[in-house]
Amino acid sequence: MLNLTLNRPSGSNRLNGAARSLGASLLALSALTTGAVAHAAPTAPADSALVARGAYLAKAGDCVACHTAPRGVPFAGGLKMVTPMGAIYTTNITPDPDTGIGGYTEAEFAGALRAGVAKDGHRLYPAMPYPSYAKLRDDDVKALYAYFMHGVEPVKQANRPSDIPWPLNMRWPLALWNAVFLDTTPYADKPARDAMWNRGAYLVQGLGHCGSCHTPRGVGFQEKALDEGGAAFLSGAAIDDWFASNLTGEHNTGLGRWSDAEVAQFLKTGANRHATAFGSMVGVINHSTQALTDDDLAAISRYLKSLPAAGGTGAPPYRYDPKATQAALVRPANDSGAKVYNAYCLHCHGADGRGYAPLLAPIAGNPNVLEADAASLINVTLNGSESLVIGGVPSAYPMPAFANALNDRQIADVLTFMRAGWNNGAPAVQAADVAKLRKATAATR
Template identity: 70%
Template sequence: MKNALKPFKAALLAMNVLLAAAPLAAHADSANDTLVARGAYLAKAGDCIACHSAPRGKLMAGGLPMMTPLGAIYTTNITPDPDTGIGRYSEEDFARALREGVAKDGHNLYPAMPYPSYAKVNDDDMHALYAYFMHGVTPVRQANREPDMKWPLNMRWPLKLWNAVFLDKGVYKTKPGKDVVWNRGAYLTQGLGHCGACHTPRGIAFQERGLDESSTLYLTGGVLDNWFGSNLTGEHNTGLGRWSEEDLATFLKTGANAHATAFGSMTSVINNSTQAMSDGDITAMARYLKSLPAAGGNGGAPYSYDPKATKVSLARPAPNDAGARVYAAFCMHCHGADGRGFAPMLSPLAGNPNVLEKDASSLINVTLNGTADLVIQGVPAPYPMPKYAPVLNDQQIADVVTFIRAAWNNNTAAVKVEDVAKLRKATEAAR
């Protein structure tokens, strides 16, 4: 009888072991799900989708063209596909790619990938990101496209020298004397947010000329891919000097406020990244950015609105005032005769930091090519900027942008027709 009970006892013991292990397995699954969810949030903060997803392409499968001074490069497949993506990357491989710009096979990535910023991401966040990309992203089998660069410009070994000179290794370190909110904002802005990649001027070797607030050039604005990333310091005219912390938080959440509306590359940042961030993180970024002292700018006196004469000239533009005539025909119905627009739905032009900027690249580009829709919580903005490249010639665009930059006390330099022609040619492939 005792022997007959042995199989039953063994089965009972096995069942008890399984029942005891079940809560542990459930806890492990829950912990893994939480880690993946945290990684998904951090990937949004890093705006990975914007660069690694081509229009009408698969999520994170790459293929988006990016213009550099050396030619076009195409973003890579970062799905967990084992053959064409990063499915065979260890966590160490993954961290090295993000922090040092070195792929698993040892080849160097071009610094269009903002690894000088991602170098500041801490180990816990890197671990969560790895969990997300390995377990939260759908694998896509799509081969990477080679850069459109001719030899010897396509050689990658010089990038090792580039890293040796310009890559500042080491995760973000909390700044003494600054509170938790400021440090969180600095960590996000300098690291995952990689704001400096677009908003800091580049040097002759395509390096950012400042990686944090210790540089007077950091976030003072810079040209990238035919857009001018605006000044994010406290500069009164072209920067954030007239914005409150709440204004900046609203802009990061919705893409528009009383001062300006997102366009160009920033539209993608709002759509895919900052609107999904927590209110606490948005407040932290706004707090950090508003702490930056004024730097850069146009050197002009602090802006103050002056509507004199502009309304009159628009009501009946003089025959020889070509810019006013174009504005009255194509721009006034949205941006107003007084240049104040109908914020936040329609951007003001009077005192707009992008209008006051010395470099008119963004104004020319957005007039030529319009901008993609801002989509906030699934709802597209009702009045996107249309493209005027098919409608207006280079002279007309130069005239109207010059008019805008002079009107309402903007007092900014005229735009040359050659600059419009150059930018039209540079962006025609994207239209």
């Protein structure tokens, strides 16, 4: 069973130099928690409405995803993230004054969040997307600060130093990186656009930091574009052992065939008639986007659907063809891909490749099946996916792992069969690529 959709890399294998959540932004706070810094805990009484608003914003930013280790205490940090220079570990962002951020003033919190500068003045690794959080407005930063200081329980848990070796762990070059790539101007509404579009743009570009995974990176590990003004913005990106999907209007691998309502449905429930969430996008749905208001989901959808087509393969718009389906099903009995599909995939994804959406994802026309880069297909076939939990109810049909059931050749053959069948017309998958990804992801199994 292959649940295919827009995906993000797993939290532990995050984007080579960019983490995926507002929590990741607070990865900046890796500097935060050295016991040597002076404690300047907030003294003003908590405003319950402000704290509640901050809690909502923290949900929207999915802070908990990056700042919670497996089986760890929420927001206490410790999640390993792999970068090209070595592993870093997310930090304790609870208000504990010794090991967390309890000693941070609001201005210091804002400096770490939006400018990549820690309390003691050292620069933060751009593994946290502070170029995105630089767009946050002062009132939202204030609300987030109120929540983390007054709405989160303090946890005394020391931070783990990074595994980045000397001299790569020196921080002074980050000042140069910031000078070249960081724009600290908060988001300003576009007068030519309506309030809904601007709200969606603000959430996508800033708090949601969608580009940190879905926008390709340049030689300096910077996002090639931070808003719709750049051609590469949200056009899809290879990230470690995944391919973060195209979110532009591209008709095959992007959102060109999705309606505004279908985008909102996916963010709310993790599934629609086109695809089902897998990989760490499941965590985004479970912990973040399903909690957004309908108005915010509609705003995000409006903004994403306004983006012009970018990226993709250049193939003609996908059209489902029943004849192609029948041709795929009558392949010779010695066709390995067809045999594997019939044995392991057909009962969930159907003889016609359309699955039982939104319960079970389609193969026919699925954006991730049509994508030239097959990393996400290979990864989810090998390793499966966590279960969506919507409204407290777990999905009955999460994607299982086949790493132990199928060898590299069998997985390559069945994915090639899927990518060729039902008029999908996507490139073949090679066994060598499966073997490479099997080795790379072995530690996650």
